Amino acid sequence: MKEVTATIITIGDELLIGQTIDTNSAFIGQELTKAGIWLKRRVAVGDVREEILDALAQQSRDNDIILVTGGLGPTADDITKPALCAYFGASLVVHEGALQNVTDIFNRLGKPVTDRNRRQAEVPDSCTVLPNQRGTAPGLWFEKDGVVYVAMPGVPHEMKGLLLDRVLPKIRERFTLPAIAHRTLLIAGKGESEIAEILENFEGSLPPSIKLAYLPAYGMVRLRLTGKGDEQSSLEAAVAARFDLLKGLVAEWMVADEDISLPEAVSRLLKSKGRTLATAESCTGGAIAQMFTARPGASALYNGGVVSYSNEAKQDLLNVSAATLASNGAVSEATVLEMARGARHALRTDYAVATSGIMGPDGGSPEKPVGTVWIAVAGAAEARAQKFSFRFDRARNIELTAHNALNFLRRFVLEMEGE
């Protein structure tokens, strides 16, 4: 089967000058990979007509699909749409459906429709219009010399809706796609290069149709097997067999045998045991609470937490004793244990996790340098604390502390309650 390949072309000065982080491309890459399309390249160009035309011409030489994002908003489309017209030999015309959509959106908002808004409904006359239910700029589907081109607005939730609802279904109709099988597992507590040593022979023994990828993520590693073939069920069986071998080799450090995040793994564990959780955060400042509450249905297991940034907050809300703080300091085993016990009590939960540390850049001392962190967990039977040392910048130290706290909690719950 001939491989179907794609390139993403992202248009917009704001991406090149780094004012916007390109999250769209990661989303598109995931969806294309799941669909069995090989994303060969990603190219970002500025709001420059010649750059857009060159990128379209170059990328269409060795790709079946060109996905264009950005450059279609109300303040930016003066360059992209004329460039598309030039490339496809088309003229701009008003599309009645798109105009109705623009009018409906502004009527709902109770705002007047300006000329600039109305121009969002102008499209090149050679394209198929893909309705955008989340915004004013429609998707534009072109075909030229056997290559499919799709232009989508750059606003993430609009692009996502268009891609999933309109573009991918149309691509599946238009192309014959291969079978794809992925299996992913999550590892914590072992570095990428150590795991690579352990898996050297395993990786060497894989058939060419199955590849192993290392995907680092804050103190953890994701390992993914990807198989590509002609027939879905035999491919899945082949990948599953290798995945079982892989699981056996890394069992000691495996957090989950599917592609989920650590907060999701911990949430599932607590839900499966019918247990509730509270957080007491000093140095992570709400990061752990947010990891749980970002997930739908969090209220089933997460009662809440305290961000006890000041010592008074630790005393007033978590019942940490003034004597403990005075003799041990806020970043200490004794304090973090009292925080965990206090949160469990104050929020009436089965478990609590607590953090206290020095995230930097300031606040370190010779005894407690920046990166010193105490993490504690408390359950009905006991509480336990561990010291960690991180050596990165503030943002990364916070993320590492939060992730290590979740893994510390996970191991504690497993020990208390069994697998």
Added chain:
Amino acid sequence: MKEVTATIITIGDELLIGQTIDTNSAFIGQELTKAGIWLKRRVAVGDVREEILDALAQQSRDNDIILVTGGLGPTADDITKPALCAYFGASLVVHEGALQNVTDIFNRLGKPVTDRNRRQAEVPDSCTVLPNQRGTAPGLWFEKDGVVYVAMPGVPHEMKGLLLDRVLPKIRERFTLPAIAHRTLLIAGKGESEIAEILENFEGSLPPSIKLAYLPAYGMVRLRLTGKGDEQSSLEAAVAARFDLLKGLVAEWMVADEDISLPEAVSRLLKSKGRTLATAESCTGGAIAQMFTARPGASALYNGGVVSYSNEAKQDLLNVSAATLASNGAVSEATVLEMARGARHALRTDYAVATSGIMGPDGGSPEKPVGTVWIAVAGAAEARAQKFSFRFDRARNIELTAHNALNFLRRFVLEMEGE
């Protein structure tokens, strides 16, 4: 002055398949722009030798600088370094300084140095080695036919250190760069297209050397003027004059007249008034706390907060009355006002901000659909609440709620205390 142009080539399957979001390119883009280098393009290719070679050849045709990131880690460098050798006609040799660095790092970690680690110190013999103080893979600087190529590891904090400490200083020595001047302001409460209408004449009146950019960000817009010229002080004066005009046109919605985030603007405001803050978060689940605590020095103004996810937590920790919850529900004006007052009291602060809402996808009702949010602020003199409606997915609803809460707080503090 001839413009100095650059392209970023990012190497790694993990970026194409969307398992990693490319934050490196945004950072590099910002730093290049600040330095007066025009980042023309960004290209991402997979771990495929031919793709890497093609990208190097193509991008060097019309650029002065090619920055390569990724593909140098312990499990990935089997493709990138040989490809660089092939491109530059070089051979891999062990670099003594880089080897010493690898050995030092593993000694500090108390871990053995494996062959795989040692290979990190192998470099193409035609390059200048740029020492990496944050990791094992050094930066590699090449020159060929007047074009500079720099390969850096993809780990963000390693790349950032190399770029700032080694690469940019060397680029400044090697090239004559233009004068650049940026001025940015932050707007809240007015949409991009409405602002664009207001600024149409202003934008049309700008000289060709000064450009206006719209940079959307969660319910806010950043406006940036960028000037490029030969002489720094006259350029800065010209941009400053236009910036004053711009400020006058958008004064009503301006949050800050510099390139800072909303959390930073609010933190500065509170610090300038010598005021302290507490948070009481239900639907934002710690997102607001995290916005403050992510910033160094947060403890000067932020005492802490409560993530009151359950009704019991609202009662026990924030003193919300059972009667209020029973008759109004958790998502109501009465509840969110009690939350704000309760947090201010419990954390002994001057101000408190509170959120309660339905973030989705579940939990909505005909009276209170998904996206319904109540935000309250409390000060010594009074408390005030406002209802908001958002219509996005859970993650975006949380971000919008957090940002609108900060802006609501900012306006309240300004009203209470004056500018």
